[in-house]
Amino acid sequence: xxxxxxxxxxxxxxxxxxxGPEVLHDLSFDIPKGVFRWLLGPSGAGKTSLLxxxxxxxxPTSGHLSVLGIDxxxxxxxxxxxxxxxxxxxFQDFRLLPHLSAYDNVALPLRIAxxxxxxxxxxxxxxxGWVGLTKKTGERPAALSGGEQQRVAxxxxxxxxxxxxxxxxxxxxxxxxQAERLMLLFQELNRVGTTIVxxxxxxxxxxxxxxxxxxxxxxxxxxxx
Amino acid sequence: MVRFARRTRLLRPPHxxxxxxxxxxxARMLPFMVAAMAFLAALxxxxxxxxxxxxxxWQEGAGxxxxxxxxxxxxxxxxGGSRVTRVLELLTGSAEVASARQISEEELGALLRxxxxxxxxxxxxxxxxxxxxRLADPDTDLGVLGRRLDAVAPGALVEGHDIWVRRLSALARxxxxxxxxxxxxxxxxxxxxxxxxxxxGLAARREAIEIVHGLGATDGYIAAQFAGxxxxxxxxxxxxxxxxxxxxxLGLANVAAPFGGFQPRETNPxxxxxxxxILWLALPVLPAATAAIGFLTAQxxxxxxxxxxx
Numbered sequence: 001x002x003x004x005x006x007x008x009x010x011x012x013x014x015x016x017x018x019x020g021p022e023v024l025h026d027l028s029f030d031i032p033k034g035v036f037r038w039l040l041g042p043s044g045a046g047k048t049s050l051l052x053x054x055x056x057x058x059x060p061t062s063g064h065l066s067v068l069g070i071d072x073x074x075x076x077x078x079x080x081x082x083x084x085x086x087x088x089x090x091f092q093d094f095r096l097l098p099h100l101s102a103y104d105n106v107a108l109p110l111r112i113a114x115x116x117x118x119x120x121x122x123x124x125x126x127x128x129g130w131v132g133l134t135k136k137t138g139e140r141p142a143a144l145s146g147g148e149q150q151r152v153a154x155x156x157x158x159x160x161x162x163x164x165x166x167x168x169x170x171x172x173x174x175x176x177x178q179a180e181r182l183m184l185l186f187q188e189l190n191r192v193g194t195t196i197v198x199x200x201x202x203x204x205x206x207x208x209x210x211x212x213x214x215x216x217x218x219x220x221x222x223x224x225x
Numbered sequence: 226m227v228r229f230a231r232r233t234r235l236l237r238p239p240h241x242x243x244x245x246x247x248x249x250x251x252a253r254m255l256p257f258m259v260a261a262m263a264f265l266a267a268l269x270x271x272x273x274x275x276x277x278x279x280x281x282x283w284q285e286g287a288g289x290x291x292x293x294x295x296x297x298x299x300x301x302x303x304x305g306g307s308r309v310t311r312v313l314e315l316l317t318g319s320a321e322v323a324s325a326r327q328i329s330e331e332e333l334g335a336l337l338r339x340x341x342x343x344x345x346x347x348x349x350x351x352x353x354x355x356x357x358x359r360l361a362d363p364d365t366d367l368g369v370l371g372r373r374l375d376a377v378a379p380g381a382l383v384e385g386h387d388i389w390v391r392r393l394s395a396l397a398r399x400x401x402x403x404x405x406x407x408x409x410x411x412x413x414x415x416x417x418x419x420x421x422x423x424x425x426g427l428a429a430r431r432e433a434i435e436i437v438h439g440l441g442a443t444d445g446y447i448a449a450q451f452a453g454x455x456x457x458x459x460x461x462x463x464x465x466x467x468x469x470x471x472x473x474x475l476g477l478a479n480v481a482a483p484f485g486g487f488q489p490r491e492t493n494p495x496x497x498x499x500x501x502x503i504l505w506l507a508l509p510v511l512p513a514a515t516a517a518i519g520f521l522t523a524q525x526x527x528x529x530x531x532x533x534x535x
Contacts, residue, residue, distance in 0.1 A: 057439060059535050078443070080535065085441030095436050099245040108243060112442045156440075 001033040001164070001195050002054060007063035009049055009219075023049050024219045027063070031197065031214075036190045038206055039199035041216035047199040048092070050216065051166050054197065055089045056080055068163055085113050088162035090170045094153040096141040102128065102152045103137040109160045127155045130185070146173040154182060158189060165189060167198045171205060183209050243437060244447070246454045249429040255422045255455075256462035259519070262415040263466025263511050266408060270511075271474050273404035274501050280397030283390055289323075289363040293374060294382040298354030308378040309354040315377055316358060321370070323361040327354060353382075412518060419455055419522040426451060427530050438534055448527040452520045459519025463512035474504065 009024040024046050031037055039047050052058050053065060056072060065072045070083055096105050103124055110120045128137055131151040141149050150173045171179040190196050215223035298309035316325035333355060371383040434447060
């Protein structure tokens with residue numbers, strides 16, 4: 001499903017050459033299909049960079065990375081959009097489009113995939129109902145609270161039923177009840193075969209929902225149980 | 226599969242603007258700049274058409290005209306009558322000559338006045354008779370005609386206008402070449418303006434593009450959003466420029482009408498008739514051409530920019 005083989009990552013300047021120090025070093029681990037993994041570690045450990053590699057926002061600067069069975073380093077650029085459509089991402093800062101309504105934000109992945117509007121309407125209405133935003137479908141992100149925006153971001157990440165779901169601090173703006181509902185959604189998706197990786201600082205949540213974890217420290221995997 | 230993808234893409238709401246380009250893509254500046262370029266292109270096109278039409282007119286008119294000079298015109302010819310009368314008879318009786326007319330002494334005096342003043346006759350200069358000839362066939366061999374004239378009036382000179390026609394044709398061709406270069410330059414500047422506007426739009430909507438790209442949008446999907454907007458704005462600009470050029474072109478065509486053998490008209494509907502037909506075809510093509518430049522430039526600019534994303 002996901003395979004890291006001696007993967008290193010350094011950020012570069014505008015020329016694309018690596019100019020800065022490596023932020024991830026020599027990472028090697030596997031995440032099998034259909035599992036749930038916590039991604040843990042202190043701030044600055046490299047969790048967000050690791051997730052960015054997984055959702056193909058960047059490519060590794062050394063080693064081999066395979067996502068959903070495709071070698072990201074070897075794959076042609078034109079093959080990546082299809083792969084990205086099979087990955088759902090919940091961002092720490094939501095990354096919603098401010099000029100679109102909640103409905104249109106959630107519908108975006110389906111429209112990009114070219115699904116018919118009838119199916120989009122049914123799927124988006126259902127998922128917005130599930131995250132409790134039925135009455136806010138026409139609102140733009142600026143008119144929503146932080147928690148509501150996060151729920152829109154979650155709905156957008158799961159609406160296309162991705163094979164891999166990645167979440168970066170998804171409960172950061174949610175109260176305990178909403179965080180629990182989110183975990184139930186993740187478990188439900190995991191039960192139907194979605195592979196899920198969640199990066200978090202929320203120790204209470206991790207303790208309440210025990211699952212194998214990848215632990216990062218200063219860009220290295222220190223525990224992959 | 227491809228057909229299915231196309232069919233489903235058509236179901237996308239027509240005004241769905243996920244990248245927010247309606248606000249970010251220079252909606253006023255771009256059409257205005259493209260309109261200015263289209264206006265210049267319309268004038269240049271008119272210049273090109275005008276030069277071509279003048280060249281054709283000169284070739285058809287001056288190319289078939291020549292002058293015959295008969296020295297000592299009133300002296301008797303060997304076959305009876307005056308020399309000039311014999312020459313005129315020979316010319317009017319020739320199949321290759323459409324018309325032959327002797328220039329009157331008054332007209333000749335007027336032609337020579339800049340050099341001789343009004344005293345040509347008083348100075349008792351031996352002026353030749355001049356006959357203006359229009360040939361039925363511009364390709365007539367002037368050497369043969371000259372020898373026949375020399376037989377009835379020795380010393381008669383035939384002077385064709387072909388050297389002037391060649392010079393004027395070369396002038397017209399160089400004017401057409403200049404117009405072509407200007408047209409290409411205008412197209413290049415319009416393309417550069419659209420490229421700059423597109424890059425500004427890319428910079429303004431960078432975050433939205435990255436989000437859509439991260440959700441699996443292809444380069445073609447994103448480029449199509451920009452190209453659609455650029456095509457619309459450039460097409461509107463081209464239409465405005467072509468419409469703005471219309472009255473100017475009508476005025477210029479009316480002023481230039483006599484050079485093309487037409488009479489200038491005084492009322493607007495009549496002036497429309499003086500515009501060459503090829504311009505009537507070219508003007509509607511201008512908005513289509515600017516729209517095409519907008520589409521191609523935006524596609525190329527966006528796709529090049531997107532190659533910077535993974």
